[in-house]
Amino acid sequence: MPLTPELEQVRDEIERLAAANGLDFFPVIFEMVDAGQMNELAAFDGFPVRFPHWSFAMKYDHLRQSYRSGFHKIYEMVLNTNPAIAFLLEGNSLTEQKLVLAHVLAHADFFKNNVYFKQTNRNMLNRFTNHAQQIRRLQAQFGIEKIEKFLDSCLSLQNLIDPLHPFRVPVKQPTGSNSVPDLTPALHSAECRTDKPEADILLFLLEHAPLTHWQEIILNVIRDEAYYFAPQAQTKIINEGWATYWHSRLMAEALLTDATLIEYADLQSSALASGPETLNPYKLGVELFREIAAQDDENGIASENDCFGRVTDPDAKNNGGLKKIFEVRQLHNDLSFIDNFLTKEFFQRHQFFYSEYNSVDDRFEVNSRSFSVVKKKLLQSLTNLGSPKIRVESANYQHQRGLLLSHAHDGIDLKINEARETLANLFHIWQAKVCLETVVDESRILLEFDGSEHHEQALD
């Protein structure tokens, strides 16, 4: 459903306001949806159409239960497309919708200008629809269960991409037979290890695994979508921070009336609530942006932000701070954003800490409040999209066409039972023995799966 005439008017006003403040976005198409549709969209990662798979339903079922119990409410969804498409929740109050409209426009600005999104396909809606079509066609041809089983395996490996090299295209080596993978000379070497370990495991599989044509199609779909979502996952904090910064400013400077102030404050406080259990990306992001804006202002004309993030001195507008934050939103992702701008002083003001699990008391306990330790842990959790760094070391391990992966262990063990299940899924694609080198409780081990049994051996 399109916006109501009343909201259409508000949207015009906010778009004008946002543009006047320097936000630069693709045209935005707004759609109103009900809570059920919103949960569905969220389960589909924002898109109205995805390929058929039960895992979306699992997510949806969880969202539905959680919504019914009142644990969450999704206010909006914005797609990184041109024109941008945004979904608003029906039945929200006017204040809520104003806030959300402003928030959405800032997201759209971020998608358009942030360097990590520059190369993304802005026509992904069509691409996803095509993916869905392709997979439905394969289902019709080969049977739902066969396709589903292969999809399960591929999805199980979806995080094994290399976010630092997102635009590589698989080059299938010309081979005589489809069943024997053509290995690069390095892979045939006596050590059976490559000089250049491959971090884009999905790419490696596309190039070297014995895939049939339909399997290749599916794996390509999964990899394509994984890379499409990678920039989103890399910019959660900075993107939400940016959107929150702008909705706060636009609300406070122009859109609030005396009558709606309390409602807005209530909304804002629940959106920015931050607790010991999880870091709120909205809160962290917006505070950093405010910090950057204020600091760069101090270099020029001194100004203070009041409690709404509003610059109290109107003459201080359009100064260094504002310029700086626009530059930051263009050039940074979460990792560099936090690395560059989370200062010791900011850290202490916001009382961050790092907690670890204590198995005796079955709870998390504060382990450190030291700036360097906590910041390092925070950066570590954002590295490689929060996934363990796993690379292909050999495709001819033990001269048996075995696939050897290694986990670059940096202090955190893998969840071993899940790693075993994942290996079994990898076997389904590689069709020969698969192994993973990792570290558990400070000793190196090798997990193996040979198609029927799991083995584990110590390496030290």
Next chain:
Amino acid sequence: MSLRIETDLARFREIIRGAIRQDLKHFLTHTELIGRSGSDTVRVPVHQIRIPRFCFDPLKQGRVGQGPAGNTTNGSSGQKAPASNLSAEHELEAEFSREELAQIMAEELELPDIQPRGKNLLQAEHRRYAGLRSSGPASLRVMKRTFQTALRRQIMAQIYDPENPVTLIQEDFRYRSWKTQPEPESNAVIIYLMDVSGSMGPEQKEIVRTEAFWIDTWLQSQYHNVQICYITHDAIAREVDETTFYSTRESGGTIISSAYRLCLEIISLRFDPDNWNIYVFHFSDGDNWGEIDTQDCVTLLALELLPKLNLFCYGQVESHYGSGQFIDALKQNFQHHDRVALSEIANKEAIYRSIRQFLGKGK
């Protein structure tokens, strides 16, 4: 509006059903499930359905949080984070209606559908809208069909005028009509008898409770109207409510015939066998007081109770005290009776087999 996700959802439910079926033994003895079943739906925890990934162990990963920690100063370590009672893994819960659950159980246990007793097939009338007629009350008027009729009539009579398209006359009006259909009425009553003498401990009662849950679930899926009665007995029998049934513990001896007599009395007063499908489930540790009473029971069963019942089930729960002879007497007399099911339940794991023995008869 129907959602696109419905297809995925249907497939997801199928996968969960498959997982439950595979793990049915576990679910049948899952007492937490029963405790939570206040309403018509049951939430079933499903562990193994997920897409596995190479991921960090959440317990070894640590977290970054924000906020002051209690009354400690910054920088000190080893302080406790404000309450974070964790469940490390997000537990997936699927919601099932009891009827759906009964279906899954029936598929896996290969339970036959129940054939209600022939003479009890009561005819009840059921009205259902079917078809149209040309007269009726205004409230049942069907405008779409009325206009279609009018249009057809006007075109046929060649008086159709596009400017003033349809004029309705009395003959055009169509009304919904209904048919009455005879429908077999299916009432059932479940009468649970349980020995509450001293030798039945909490463990034994837990088994009875679990079995009764599944029996209820199954029979409720088979009949429109199911009533449940509870009788406890030691030396004397009493009719009680559900809570009392599972919580009473007496210390007296056991005279089983007292329960059978009370059961008979309830049937003759309230549940005419011509109108009701009657199920009796009796759970005891098999320790009866004296050979004479056991004989009494057999006679009562054979002559008076069984002719009135669809099914008589006796489950003998193993206990530390019970001598367990009662089932032998029943075996001698009713081993091959097609309306008697006998089962020995040694422990929780035996519930699976026992349910199959009870409900596998299709009576």
